[in-house]
Amino acid sequence: MLNRILLPLILLVLQLPLHAQETPKPVEWTFTGSNSSGTPEIILKAKIAPGWKLYSITATDEQPNTRIVADSSWAAQMGTPVETGKLENQPEPLFENDRIPYFQNELEIRIPLQNLSGQQLLKGSINYMALKGEEIIGPEEVPFRFELEADGSLAVATLKTVDGTQGIIKRAAIQLDQPAADCGGTGLVKEGEGGLLNIFVLGFLGGLIALFTPCVFPMIPLTVSFFTKKSQDRKKGIGNAMLYGFFIFLIYILLSAPFHFLDTLNPEILNNISTNVWLNLLFFVIFVVFALSFFGLFEITLPSSISNSVDSKTGVGGSVGIFFMALTLALVSFSCTGPILGSLLAGSLSSNGGAMQLTAGMGGFGLALALPFALFALFPNWLNAIPKSGGWLTTVKVVLGFVELALAIKFLSNADLVMHWGILKREVFFGIWIVIGLVTSLYLFGLIRFPHEGPVKKLGTTRKVFGTLFALFTLYLIPGLTNTPYANLKLLSGFPPPLTYSVYHHEETIIVNDYEKALKLSKELNKPLLIDFTGWACVNCRRMEENVWPDANVKALMEKFILVSLYVDDRKLLPDAEQFIYTNEKGVQKEIKTIGDKFVTFQTENFKNASQPWYVILSPEEKLMNNPVGYTPDKQAYADWLQCGLDAFEKK
Template sequence: MKQFLLVVITLFSISTSFSQLQPVKWSTEVEKLSETEYNLIFKAEIEEHWHLYSQHLPEGGALPTEFLFDSIAQTKDYKRVGKALESQSITKFDKVFQMDLTYFDGTASFTQKVELINPEVTTIATEVYFQACDDEKCIFESEVLNFNLSNSGAANTAASATVDAKSKELSDKLQLNITGWDKYEKEEVKEKTNLGIFILGFLGGLIALLTPCVFPMIPLTVSFFTKSASNSQKGLANAMLYGLFILIIYVLLSLPFHFLDSLNPEILNTISTNVWLNIIFFIILAFFAFSFFGYYEITLPASWGNKMDSASNVGGIIGIFFMALTLAIVSFSCTGPILGSLLAGSLTSDGGAMQLTMGMSGFGLALALPFTLFAMFPKWLNALPKSGGWLNTVKVVLGFLELGMAFKFLSNADLVKHWGLLKREVFIGIWIVLGIGLLLYLLGKIKFPHDSPLKKLSFGRISFAVLVGAFVVYLIPGLTNTEHANLKMLSGFPPPLPYSLYEKESDCPLGLNCYKDLDEGVAAAKAQNKPIMLDFTGWACVNCRKMEEQVWSKDKIYNVLNDEYVIISLYVDDRKELEKEQQFQFLKHNGSIKNIKTIGDKWATLQTLNFQNNSQPFYVLLNHDMELLNHTTAYTPNADEYYDWLVKGVENFKK
């Protein structure tokens, strides 16, 4: 389900425009242990929905929190004893970075023990580098913190200080003096809904209706209600009640997950995106798939069905409820695999228990509708196709789909552990093999245990075979190292483009011409007489990659970026150090000092200074006089909106 998350903000003046994101606020505290030993305590207050990452993270994911102490002062004034200890953290699979990450919610503290060498020392200064993220954006920041050893037990905030002339000069060069803030109107952010998962659940229920476990039950159950009741109105009411109970039963199955969600909002995502649980999902779905192929049958204990069937003889409302429960139990061998996919898919998404309830509601509604509709219009029963071999064909087709879905979960585990088993091309290759297998089955070239003799190919079978063949052909470019390898229709299912068997040579997105230095980029824009697009991005910014692979890759957008703009990509998390003469101290508005030592420090500071925004991705369109050509924008997955935004910038540049 495509979720549209547009963050577009309009400014009327620099002072009242964007509010700089400050999701983490730092303070310090000193605990005196002896005359020469102290605990330096770093305390972080973290805004709701934001994560501050641990000091200990695997490579390739978020940037770890890092505390830098003055190396000279450590030699002559004090020494650190051991490593900084962390407060209790959370470790879970992060679907954004596709690996297990450790982070903090709400509050965090880090404790570094030090031993004084020079007893006259009264203050210790350090700098913290950190990354914080929510579901849509990340910020990369650093902050200088001071510890007052003579005032142990008292909390201190960031240091207030002054900077030297060189630092002031280099700081002033970061000021771009952007104009044109008053020309653009604010756009609204579109809200997310759970309608998509409800529709998917409903479609899953419709598919379940076409399986051998459910389809034959429709005419039998409707006939029972219409013939056993004393009058047609009562039969109709009983059938409607039966359908309502089916819906209620499937909704009730999701309620325990709401209880878990209320205890810990993160627990559903934690348990469902764990690497080993993804492997378990792979095994279960593969097991279900071979059951659909007919090699064995999965059923709940027969005693359960017998007990429910006996309870249904009670009569009245209670009897009808147990009849519905009996249907849910005896049809499990067909509905179970579909519900398993729905469960796994819901719990690995943002919606958690609520999305699961919506999916279950859609599934239950689709199962319940036929019993009510056919009771209302019994003549429709004559139009139903007779049971036969086509029902087993539906099961086998579902088996192929189930097996393809199983490899998605194995891929999740592979990405987290970096096993390299399912690189993008290998994953797509497996799907191609499964697609060819399904195509051969539909054409009657291969058979499974419960298949009836195939005398001729029906129109429906041939039509579906054509669709499957077309899908296989669509997958083939995904095996190549070409511009066609980005299978946009399947975005999010195969491993990401960089997780590839091929080595990627260009360090610019999609092979576009881009500059990674502001001065060089502006000079090129003037020479080519083109507008500028500032692309504030990050190596560890996953939404930046989504924009590049899913939006920039659209032909019309790619052409505009390639032909009409000079792209200046500024990586705010680049840890490559600047030349010594280019390093300086930046005095922030709150009186604290930020040491500009790396390329990322410089570009992150430039972004916050000029746009009062420190999230990525973040895009700005400018002319050569640093005047805005359109409103600034952030993560915009709607390609049409992004294209219109770019074109409007070109039009304003040419005026």
């Protein structure tokens, strides 16, 4: 049962960006306004797909129904809605044979309005439910907007269309290839190499952890012995084992391939994935499920039909058979590697929004899994030195479960930050982590155990060491609960919520910075403009703000700029008058409805980059002073870049 729920959720994560492949909705709505009878009306028309039933507005609240909901700004008086269509009322087996009124094929709803004076914009939504067989959808919300024309009639309000020549998004003065000084750099070669290496190492460490799980560890001696004994000579056996290891590495690399297509299709997609509220909540749920699985409450496996189908092909001779053996290992070990891969997937996408990070992480993970099979084939005597499978593998899984819980809180925090809910302030975040760390320590010291485990008869040295490490880490977290200078835990900088998102700060901590106001101030004071493209859920942004910006030298230089921080993942809606459809130079249209929509489009259109943090120095005339830079943890390097931009401005 769990597999049927969890696997579609994981697939949904991968399919969210592919809007072009969405299937048609069961009900398509169109809206028009009318004044033909002398009374203004809004008309909502539904085209219902064959086989679907759209429930009537006359159904009761306890039944599946359709409802028209007016926005809080709606001041006009709404008359009684009138439905037009073939109303049917048949017993519905899915709802204990209740007779629930519904429509098929089409429906028209007319709503007369009165007292429209002073009402320029009418906003609302139609919330409907529909049924086909045993499949039911809803309540689905479809928003509508109407404008009151000068003659008293109503017209559907559409977003105004803006193109690049109008200067709202695309700025003609910003020439990326013409900086006043040639310092800094926008290329991946200059700025991405260290980041890719770090993610590769993290992926490698994740792969090493996966080796010591019950799904993978026992496979090492069995598989190596299979290759070395089955082959006619030792040389061929070693070659087959190494080919097997290479295929494991290749399979995990291939898993990241679709994300390169998405990244090329739209550079903003992966950034949108990593900061999407519902996706972060989905990751939170999935990681909690993974943790419960590691605690032994149930086991997550891929459907047996998939693994059996792949396993049946392992008997094929030569390289093809070896490839399917590697694929079988990847599938049957999913219950242990899945949570670690999920962490890698989510962490890589949120690190900089690029697919190369994910490939680097997957490559490190695959290499760590593949190495033992190649090394033990070369040196079979080493097999005698590896420990036997046993209860210690269960301990590894349980500890990983606690780690998964901690990571789940991080994704819940991302959603909280982006939406400004205020439920996971910095101290609450640390409080939960402290509890998790304390329970993990108690478990490792044998003071807590799970029902499926026997009593700990003797604590081994390794268990004591890790128990002590978790205890020390928990003690390190405690100052994070305080309102003192020690609350800035630099080892975790960027991972918890920012220092300003605190229970001790009673003032408004949500800052919405305005580029136009900052540019105006830059002109008035004749100071260069320092743009900080950032995000509420951006880890490296917090590291820069908490570790680099407070440096005395950097802080003194930044005071000579007008600083504006533009949050590309802010989901707060722009005022109605400021929402529009932007058309870029390639003719691609994009709706600009939120603050984040506006700023991420501003970044990609003018600076051909969608990663955060991203720093740009402009003159008051919007001339580029030097090359933009991204994450720069070296304080002196960042100070040198600021000084270079400042020197270029003063010379200009």
